[in-house]
Amino acid sequence: MSKYNFSAMPDAQGYFGEYGGQIIPPELQAVMNDIDRAYEEIRQTPEFQQELKTLFADYIGRPSPIFHARRLSNKLGGAQIFLKREDLNHTGAHKINHCLGEALLAKYMGKTKVIAETGAGQHGVALATACALVGIPCEIHMGQVDIEKEHPNVVKMKILGCDLIPVTRGTATLKDAVDSAFEEYLKDPQNFIYAIGSVVGPHPFPKMVRDFQSIIGAEAREQFLSRFNALPDYLVACVGGGCNAIGLFTAFLEDEAVQLIGVEPGGKGLDTGLHSATMTLGKPSSLHGMKCYVLETEDGEPMPVHSIASGLDYPGVGPQHCYLKDLGRAQYETATDQECLDAFMTLSRVEGIIPALESSHAVAWAIRNAPKLSPETRILVNISGRGDKDADYVANLLGL
Incomplete structure (x- = not known):
């Protein structure tokens, strides 16, 4: 018998032990809680489970x-x-696993745009792919340094139809792309969804991305x-x-x-x-x-x-x-x-x-x-x- 029990992680407030949570303004907490409620409701439905299972097999391979x-x-x-x-x-890459989940969630929630950051471009390509598949506009923020390093993925994102936003502030890399994308998301969090590219950010994203991955x-x-x-x-x-x-x-x-x-x-x-x-x-x-x-x-x-x-x-x-x-x-x-x-x-x-x-x-x-x-x-x-x-x-x- 294992001494560990991780089945209840995270807790209702999004904490893994002392880490995680929602260190954000109250109005944004309300939006995040809406996403969490929608995710927990939608992911239990046979329709969502079957669509994701089919796409995992027939689309991702x-x-x-x-x-x-x-x-x-x-x-x-x-x-x-x-x-x-x-x-x-x-x-x-593995990124398509959670990008399909997030794009489907955005579709089920009736969102009008998906916003994200990308570093190496794998998350950007995967999300642009998923959004093309479900028919939702996609906006990707990417540091200028990474744009120059990862040219093949930049081209793929443009071909797939996403709106690529170069980020030149700070070090012009991943952290700055996250800041830029989050600022855009805050302009209309009711209609936009921020599809975070890893198990980071405020609850419920570390949980959601983990579940899909x-x-x-x-x-x-x-x-x-x-x-x-x-x-x-x-x-x-x-x-x-x-x-x-x-x-x-x-x-x-x-x-x-x-x-x-x-x-x-x-x-x-x-x-x-x-x-x-x-x-x-x-x-x-x-x-x-x-x-x-x-x-x-x-x-x-x-x-x-x-x-x-x-x-x-x-x-x-x-x-x-x-x-x-x-x-x-x-x-x-x-x-x-x-x-x-x-x-x-x-x-x-x-x-x-x-x-x-x-x-x-x-x-x-x-x-x-x-x-x-x-x-x-x-x-x-x-x-x-x-x-x-x-x-x-x-x-x-x-x-x-």
């Missing part, structure tokens, strides 16, 4: 397979590495039990906001023998200030309507953060991850930009799989740790997205 990376495992020695292939989903771990658990009659020894996923990781972890939270590893960006080194290691070096504070670990300046402002992966350069993290860290149920470690690049190239050339730079952080952890573990050990790495969007950037960086 679920279940995503688990691949045994034999050549990589043999090259490293030690543990056997398996990959959960979210990169094979329609649109190329939990299909990853539910599938993986069933696939592993069917194949090995056993569970993985380690689950490994990159963490920025943390939605792909919580999606993988959720089905295994009460399996104490399964070790949960979140890998966040060490950037150019933890001693340089050029990183996004929120869980490693941050402290409890508030950001974007929630209480969570935050990287802050001495003045208490969110710190400018850095990662080679645009989808991970965020100074906060999902509240459930913060709770899991404090509880000791999950461990959070780092991988540097260089380790990430090395992992990107290694997986590409050894297994013929080009991972997203975000996912490459998790691959880097497996490459670093597999040789230390026994051959009977099984590591399951979430390949949260494919690296098409990063190919030109990496090629220029490495002079390929």
